[in-house]
Amino acid sequence: MTMREKIEAAAARYPDQRSAIMPALVIAQKQHGHLPGPVLEEVADILGVERIWVYELATFYTLFHTEPVGRFHLELCDNVSCMLRRSEDLLRHLEAVLGIKKGGTTPDGLFTLSTVECLGACEMAPVMQVGDDYHGDLDIARVDALLDRLRATARQATGADLAAAAPPGE
Amino acid sequence: MFEPVLLRNVDVPDGHLLTTYEAGGGYQALGKALREHTPDEVIDLVKQSNLRGRGGAGFPTGMKWSFVPKRAGKPKYLCCNADESEPGTFKDRFIMERDPHQLIEGMAISAYAIGAETAYLYIRGEYGLAIRRLEQAIAEAQARGYLGTRILGSDFSFVVHIHCGAGAYICGEETAMLDSLQGKRAQPRLKPPFPAVEGLYASPTVINNVETLACVPHIVARGPDWFRGIGPYKSPGPKLYCLSGQVRKPGLYELPMGIPLRELVEDCAGGPPPGRKIKAVIPGGVSAPLIPERGLDVGMDFDSLAAAGSMLGSAGVIVIDDSTCMVKVATRIIEFFHHESCGKCTPCREGLNWAVKVLRRVEAGQGEPGDLEQLEALCKGIFGNSFCALGDGAAVGLRAALAHFEDEFVAHIKERRCPFH
Ligand SMILES: Cc1cc2nc3c(=O)[nH]c(=O)nc-3n(C[C@H](O)[C@H](O)[C@H](O)COP(=O)(O)O)c2cc1C
Ligand code: SF4
Ligand code: FES
Numbered sequence: 001m002t003m004r005e006k007i008e009a010a011a012a013r014y015p016d017q018r019s020a021i022m023p024a025l026v027i028a029q030k031q032h033g034h035l036p037g038p039v040l041e042e043v044a045d046i047l048g049v050e051r052i053w054v055y056e057l058a059t060f061y062t063l064f065h066t067e068p069v070g071r072f073h074l075e076l077c078d079n080v081s082c083m084l085r086r087s088e089d090l091l092r093h094l095e096a097v098l099g100i101k102k103g104g105t106t107p108d109g110l111f112t113l114s115t116v117e118c119l120g121a122c123e124m125a126p127v128m129q130v131g132d133d134y135h136g137d138l139d140i141a142r143v144d145a146l147l148d149r150l151r152a153t154a155r156q157a158t159g160a161d162l163a164a165a166a167p168p169g170e
Numbered sequence: 171m172f173e174p175v176l177l178r179n180v181d182v183p184d185g186h187l188l189t190t191y192e193a194g195g196g197y198q199a200l201g202k203a204l205r206e207h208t209p210d211e212v213i214d215l216v217k218q219s220n221l222r223g224r225g226g227a228g229f230p231t232g233m234k235w236s237f238v239p240k241r242a243g244k245p246k247y248l249c250c251n252a253d254e255s256e257p258g259t260f261k262d263r264f265i266m267e268r269d270p271h272q273l274i275e276g277m278a279i280s281a282y283a284i285g286a287e288t289a290y291l292y293i294r295g296e297y298g299l300a301i302r303r304l305e306q307a308i309a310e311a312q313a314r315g316y317l318g319t320r321i322l323g324s325d326f327s328f329v330v331h332i333h334c335g336a337g338a339y340i341c342g343e344e345t346a347m348l349d350s351l352q353g354k355r356a357q358p359r360l361k362p363p364f365p366a367v368e369g370l371y372a373s374p375t376v377i378n379n380v381e382t383l384a385c386v387p388h389i390v391a392r393g394p395d396w397f398r399g400i401g402p403y404k405s406p407g408p409k410l411y412c413l414s415g416q417v418r419k420p421g422l423y424e425l426p427m428g429i430p431l432r433e434l435v436e437d438c439a440g441g442p443p444p445g446r447k448i449k450a451v452i453p454g455g456v457s458a459p460l461i462p463e464r465g466l467d468v469g470m471d472f473d474s475l476a477a478a479g480s481m482l483g484s485a486g487v488i489v490i491d492d493s494t495c496m497v498k499v500a501t502r503i504i505e506f507f508h509h510e511s512c513g514k515c516t517p518c519r520e521g522l523n524w525a526v527k528v529l530r531r532v533e534a535g536q537g538e539p540g541d542l543e544q545l546e547a548l549c550k551g552i553f554g555n556s557f558c559a560l561g562d563g564a565a566v567g568l569r570a571a572l573a574h575f576e577d578e579f580v581a582h583i584k585e586r587r588c589p590f591h
Contacts, residue, residue, distance in 0.1 A: 013331040014331075015371060016352065016353070016371060017353075018352060018353030018354075019333075019351055019352055019353045020353070021353040022333070022334070022335075022336060022350070022353065023333065023334065025336070026295065026334055026336070049353075053353060053354075056354075056355055057336075057353070057354075057355065060338065060355040060356070061335075061336030061337050061338050062336070062337035062338065063295045063296070063335075063336040063337035064336055078502075079257040079456075079502070079506060080257050080258065080415070080452070080456060080488055080499060080502055080503060080506075081257065081258055081414040081415050081420075081488055083498075083499075083502055084414075084415040084416050084488070084489075084490065084494060084499075085415070085416075116337075117255070117257065117339065117506055117509065117510065118255065118256070118257035118258070118259075118506075119296055120254045120255065120259065120260045120262075120263050120294065120296065120297065121260055121263065122257070122258055122259070122260055122412065122414035122415075122420070122486070122488070123260055123412065123413070123414055123420045123421045123422060124420075125414055125415075125420070129296060131298075132298030132299075133298065134298075134299075
């Protein structure tokens with residue numbers, strides 16, 4: 001299905017097209033990796049809604065990115081339950097081994113590092129989300145192993161595939 | 171002996187599949203409700219059971235349903251609140267990932283009771299596995315005639331649509347959720363009108379938490395007396411408790427409502443790590459005021475915790491041991507609320523911004539005399555003056571930390587450093 005078809009199918013679930021903006025943004029972000037202006041405008045045109053409504057949602061919700069993010073977005077939870085199980089140490093370690101600060105992206109475009117609010121998986125704190133997948137009960141060794149796996153996944157894809165590839169977990 | 175029902179399937183391999191659910195008697199309650207009860211009778215069963223909402227406020231579910239006008243001349247909606255963003259809380263995720271049919275059956279029975287033919291299941295977008303499992307479960311249920319038109323040969327038709335959130339805690343507040351579903355930024359609405367009368371698309375709408383809806387098939391199958399026989403009379407039933415933080419066995423536990431907090435933390439979750447003592451416990455997600463160790467002999471139910479100056483909330487129990495700085499915990503909690511404030515009202519938006527600045531300063535050893543009075547004044551300004559319960563929750567939480575651990579705040583200011591670092 002094309003992006004337009006997917007969005008139209010999602011919109012059929014609601015009596016009002018405006019309700020379909022969030023699902024449409026999810027679809028568009030999966031397709032494009034992030035949501036630059038022209039994509040937002042395309043979404044508005046497909047749904048036939050005001051552009052400002054689409055901009056409004058794309059900037060309000062934290063899961064939508066109007067700026068590009070790395071191939072793998074490392075989202076480390078630092079809320080209370082994870083903090084109590086030393087997520088801070090993991091953040092410091094990630095910053096050191098990736099050579100970036102929180103919020104940054106590695107120069108090769110492979111990793112973006114963020115901290116996020118509670119992921120709803122506090123029983124396996126400290127937790128990190130990468131794409132659709134949760135990684136819990138983390139310590140420094142497990143984080144290193146995870147980074148190795150992600151790098152290997154990236155190496156398997158050729159340069160051409162990389163540009164077209166969807167984020168992991170899809 | 172207490173028999174878990176909500177978590178019956180969560181450790182069963184393939185617990186998320188329809189065949190597993192049916193093998194355990196799944197969807198028989200739906201059949202029973204449709205064959206043997208009118209919608210009003212189902213509402214009565216739920217009223218008699220004394221089921222109170224598991225999403226935080228504990229409002230009686232049967233009563234909420236009975237507020238829906240019988241003849242509205244408009245479609246009615248059921249919304250399942252699966253936003254689950256209260257820090258410390260992960261119970262709904264377990265149900266959706268590991269036993270999604272339990273929720274879908276509960277939604278179908280609840281929709282029948284209130285006369286809704288459409289439901290939206292609002293789930294936080296981060297819950298990738300739960301979303302996939304729910305999509306699969308809905309397709310399975312549809313194929314087997316538990317969803318769709320003329321369900322099990324009755325006149326009742328019902329569909330469930332999944333709507334993914336996109337990372338905003340305020341979407342869990344029920345009226346903000348409705349705005350989000352209508353394609354707007356999530357901000358709470360003024361009440362009244364209450365959603366039961368004028369909710370989604372200005373139509374009568376019932377909003378219930380995942381765990382609340384998952385209780386419904388069991389009430390229909392086993393009867394309201396069974397449900398009311400578990401735990402305290404005024405807030406009965408089986409309950410999911412999320413245990414996290416500095417305990418030996420974090421995890422999800424199903425036990426009766428009203429179980430003593432101490433038993434939950436020390437016996438079930440194995441107490442603090444070796445060589446550590448419990449300092450405080452947050453009983454119901456970070457919106458619930460913390461309880462110092464000496465207060466742990468309190469029952470985990472709506473009324474007992476309210477009497478103890480806290481709340482059951484989401485039953486997200488976070489355990490803090492004596493190695494931890496309480497100023498740091500309080501700062502992190504207020505940072506969370508500040509980050510998630512929707513910005514609609516000034517006391518919350520501005521008050522929390524200011525409180526975060528003061529707290530960070532105190533924690534860093536740069537606190538000034540008067541800072542604690544300042545924080546107290548901010549709590550006073552936010553509590554009771556904010557538009558929704560987010561602001562109030564932040565203020566009562568900070569107040570409890572200041573009241574019970576004043577010595578730690580004072581030490582930070584006096585010694586101009588964190589005594590724990
Ligand atoms: C800021 C805020 C966040 C909330 N988050 C949730 C949530 O994530 N899940 C939930 O079920 N209820 C949440 N609630 C409570 C809902 O507003 C509502 O009371 C609940 O979903 C009703 O369902 P129940 O009657 O089954 O408990 C939240 C409330 C507030 C004020
Ligand atoms: S209290 Fe906070 S979250 Fe609630 S409406 Fe006001 S600004 Fe928004
Ligand atoms: S606090 Fe990190 S997952 Fe809940």
